Amino acid sequence: MQKRILITNDDGYESRGLLALADALKPLGHVTIVAPTTEKSACGHSLTVTKPLRFIQVDDDFFKLDDGTPSDCIYLAITALFEKDKKPDLVVSGINRGANIGEDITYSGTAGGAMEGTLHGIASFAISQYYASGRDTLDILGYELAAKTAHDLAKKILQGAYPLGSREFINVNIPPIAPKECKGYKVTKTGNRAYESTALINRNPRGEEYYWIGVDALTWQRDIDEDSDIYALNQGFVSLTPIRLDMTSYDKLKTLEKWIKSV
Numbered sequence: 512m513q514k515r516i517l518i519t520n521d522d523g524y525e526s527r528g529l530l531a532l533a534d535a536l537k538p539l540g541h542v543t544i545v546a547p548t549t550e551k552s553a554c555g556h557s558l559t560v561t562k563p564l565r566f567i568q569v570d571d572d573f574f575k576l577d578d579g580t581p582s583d584c585i586y587l588a589i590t591a592l593f594e595k596d597k598k599p600d601l602v603v604s605g606i607n608r609g610a611n612i613g614e615d616i617t618y619s620g621t622a623g624g625a626m627e628g629t630l631h632g633i634a635s636f637a638i639s640q641y642y643a644s645g646r647d648t649l650d651i652l653g654y655e656l657a658a659k660t661a662h663d664l665a666k667k668i669l670q671g672a673y674p675l676g677s678r679e680f681i682n683v684n685i686p687p688i689a690p691k692e693c694k695g696y697k698v699t700k701t702g703n704r705a706y707e708s709t710a711l712i713n714r715n716p717r718g719e720e721y722y723w724i725g726v727d728a729l730t731w732q733r734d735i736d737e738d739s740d741i742y743a744l745n746q747g748f749v750s751l752t753p754i755r756l757d758m759t760s761y762d763k764l765k766t767l768e769k770w771i772k773s774v
Contacts, residue, residue: 514540517599521620528606535658556623581624602628605638613704697748702739
């Protein structure tokens with residue numbers, strides 16, 4: 512039986528990364544694309560519950576979800592496009608334009624799409640392309656290494672070799688290099704991002720203030736940590752990070768119990 516693959520992204524249905532992902536996975540099974548109509552970067556694992564959503568068909572098995580998030584796309588695709596006993600065998604979210612590393616995964620719509628697939632009991636991974644402006648741009652390198660990685664990982668998973676448990680997914684980040692320069696795969700933990708406020712204040716023609724939240728530079732508190740995702744990318748490795756949806760800080764349960772008794 513042909514494998515069923517569902518893909519989404521947070522850069523919008525026309526993004527080069529999404530189309531490169533679809534082309535990479537089509538040799539492995541039947542690919543269904545459901546993606547947001549517009550860019551939904553940094554929307555996290557959010558669902559739209561305040562207004563209705565509708566599918567708009569772009570092509571065969573290719574839909575855009577009017578003003579939907581990646582999580583909406585996966586949730587509604589599984590609900591409306593697949594029969595209950597014929598859910599997708601794999602969910603892939605990406606290929607994102609830009610890395611999703613460290614704590615950024617909590618903001619990431621790309622990661623959110625993979626999280627939604629995981630909640631439905633489907634093997635899932637998110638994949639993002641790190642790029643360095645002024646050195647190795649996407650215009651020069653494209654998504655060749657990311658597409659090859661997505662194909663190879665998907666093939667291994669569809670052969671029955673998914674290594675993670677329930678409510679876990681793989682967060683994949685691709686270094687900004689050509690495939691021949693890649694040093695291979697490295698299993699990593701999430702690094703610690705150094706965050707700064709880059710919100711810009713402006714005024715409209717009526718003199719009213721408004722703010723534009725900028726994108727912080729990729730600076731890290733511990734970028735020399737050899738086990739981290741950012742270190743792996745800087746060394747020319749594809750980073751694979753296992754992510755759990757259970758964010759409980761188990762080593763602090765006893766600490767919190769002792770603390771609350773003193774209140």
